[in-house]
Amino acid sequence: MTNETLTILTWLIPAGPLLAFFLIMLFTNRSRTLSWMIAWAGVFAALILGWIVALNTAAVGAHHLEEHPTVVASAFPWIPVGDFLKGTWINIGVAVDPLAAVMLIMVTFTVTMIFIYSVGYHNWSAPLGKILGVPNHLQEEPLLSRFFAFMSLFAGGMLLLVLADDLLLLFIGWEIMGFTSYSLIGFWYAREYHLGPDDIPHIPPYKASIKAFMTTRVADVVMLLGIVFFYFQFGTLNFNQAFTPENLSDVLDIIGPTAFGLMTLMLFAGTVGKSAQFPLHVWLPDAMEGPTPVSAVIHAAAMVSAGVYFLLRIFPLVAVASGPSGTDAVSFTIAGIGAFTALMAATIAIAQNDVKGVLAYSTISQLGFMVAAIGVGSYVAGAFHLITHGFFKALLFLASGSVIHGMEHGAHDVHDHHTDPQDMRNMGGLRKKLPITFWTFLIGGLALSGLPFITAGFWSKDEIFAEAWYLWDNDGFILALVVFVVLAIAAFLTAYYTARQISMTFLGKPRTPLAEHAHESNAFMTIPLILLAFFAVVAGWAGIPENFPVIGSMVNNHYVHHFVGSTIYKLMEELYALHLVKHPIENLPFNWEPLIASLVVALGGLFLGWWIYGRKPLETDQPDPVQRPLGPLYTFFNNKWYIDELYQRVFINPTTYLSEKVVYEAIDKKTIDGILHAIAKGFYGFGYYVKRFEEVVISGGVDWLKDGFLNISKEFRQLQTGRVQEYALISALIAVALIAVVLLINYGWLGQLFN
Amino acid sequence: MIPLSWYLLLGAALFSIGIYGVFSRRNAVAILMAVELMLNAVNINLVAFWRYLTPEKSAGMAWAVFVLTVAAAEAAVGLALIISIYRSRDSVIAEDMDLMKN
């Protein structure tokens, strides 16, 4: 296939879902069926085109790609900077390199599976639900078109981000996903909760969506500032143009390692928000208020992956910032946050009772794994785990949605609408009732725990351990050891809580009538589960290291490592030659320690979880067995380390107080309005006096004049008696008087009258 | 040998008497009679001046004849008016004809 065709296909990948969004929103939103069909068409097109492009990229061959990693590059000038005519223009465009290719494979596939699943999840072809903005259990979702419109927009945004060749288009996709995440978390906008003291706490979806948006907004602002800083220093936002050895060393020389590290950390802030790392992780558990497909796509397959993908894209920056000429503070910060998040989230997960809550904290924890891996410098491990995690986490979320659906069927059958169908304490024995869901959930859970050799999760997690161990063993990098230990504990807890979850949900006997009457979901939901389960197992095999004993030489020699690594292989070689980074992308020698550690933690955790929860399954209303031994620690974990309450006290209450009491009431209403009212009053008063002046002086003057004239004329009117004789007399008298005057003037005083 | 001024004085006196009648008589016909007196006084003046100043010309006499004519016409019309007023108002007292009052 020619490069031109490939370029056109690449541009068309995000076009499918985006076009579907517009069509649904503008034209077909009245027909739910037509809407989901159009959405399916969009993502299927993206799937086919994405896989074609990705496979074509893979076909180039890893060796060739090491020299020229970017297979497709196409850009156009978009926005002028500075003078319109003489200034430069920022270009945006698409680029496909191996990292983008593997992301395309994972993202398009999981998103398509989720779209298929959603049609069944929202009970299409069941009787139509009547109430808008609220989940209508077991009835068809009335706002299905809106759902698929936003999902399509989200998919388009994610694909734009994956294919972006510059920070600007990436940020555009980033923000599109932020918005659609907000819309989809708050999809059931009218839902309110009326919870009892023993129920799992929930905040209503509209509040959860605002929480998600606000928290990521904090991160996005810092990230945007970082992008501006980046543009200011590098003069371009394009990855390939910015990340050259010359540019990187020049910028590092000009601004120094501290500022360079600061720029990196500012960009990393975006990842902290989007991938729910501590301290900005609080939005993700509450984002479970959205429908389960939303949780799957946004918080497993795509959006949170975008944060890590972004970190991978700016990996050269991170590597140089934490390299020999940079500061260790960068890697300490990134890896520290990642490792801490992984451990913290895992501890919270072991004490959660909501089936989706466990998975939410599991996601946060696994993202911490990836961030920690990148923080110590293992590019490929982080990317590999990102891909596998997308598959099995999406699978787990979809399966949990199937479980919840089954429970709701049970609730409908026994007419109990008060028991929470998502609470694992109300489940049990679902293995028999929901067999397909059970087996796929089991496969996903084992992949998450890292069941050795079989599951994808094992290979990707093992890769992280291997790299971390190598850095400690080979270079004496203390941070790598810390990361190794912390992640090992977190992996142990991961396996533990996964076994706990599976045992509580599926094993034993049903603890409530809901679980008794649950039954399997329809094909729309089960088929994607099966397909995703396949990938959850198989996807890891492509990453088996070639140095692995026995198996390594059997399988295609560490294809993922070579393929994904080829994205920045040449760059890292050059940077390593300039002593700007600590390590190039290299094949690691095999070590036993990390392998043993993975085996121990995975199997140990699974075993412990099964021992406590699965061997003697819980009875109805039996409290959690670890609650008594752990005591206050259990409460601490159950309440999520009280971080939400802390934030409420420290940030939210003062801000609310500031905005309500200070800005709104004191400044806006009292001061500004006060000034305005005073001015208005002044004008009123002035107007009143003007009016009085007009009344008294002007009108009064005119009236006085008028009355005066009337009075004068009244007097004069009396002259007109109507009697002609009087007129004649008066005329004669006046004539005589005039003549007398003339005579007197002409002839002086009268002397004698005659002669 | 009567001095011209005697004739003129006679005319003035007759004119004054006529004017007194115009001012102070109530009956409209009486007012008209007084007006005739005034016209006669004028005529006396005209003829006197003709006789003493230009007896060879005919202007003075002609003018006097015209005054006579006009006086006759005016008396006729005036009396017709008075009769008409008497018909509609049943009174010929000049004081009471004050329709144009104010």
Add this chain to the structure above:
Amino acid sequence: MVEQVLFVLLAIITLGSALVVVTNRNLFHAALALMVTFAGVAGVYITLDAGFLAMAQLLVYIGAISILIIFAIMMTRRLMQAVEAPFNSQRWLGLFGAVVTFAILAVVLGRYWSPQPNVNNLVASIDPEILNGSVARLGASFVNPDAYVLPFEVASILLLAALVGAIVVAWPKVEDQS
């Protein structure tokens, strides 16, 4: 001498009857006095050698206008009413006005007007032929295009208009009877 006495006599008659005209309660008596006044004036004309005018005066004034006035008096009189109050409310002011008028005229005539020297000579330098031919000259001037033919004709039209006008004005209103 004789002329002066005659003149004074005529003046007394004229002015006296004029006073009766303006003061008498009885309108009919006033009308008759008016006739006497006209006769006196005619006499004055004769002393001024204006015989034609004296005759015209007698014919027109006494013969027509006075009769007209008497007709008017008769027609505007209430039944059996003979006398009425003669003066209106402004009589004294009117008297004052008349007196003042006469005073002014007399003052002007007496003090400030000096006639030409030979004016007072009535007959001295007058050719009797001029006086005799005065009527003929008057008649000729009425038909002379360079003289007073136009005013003469207009006067006749005036009389026609007055005639028609008087008739129209005094025509009794005809009541429509349906």
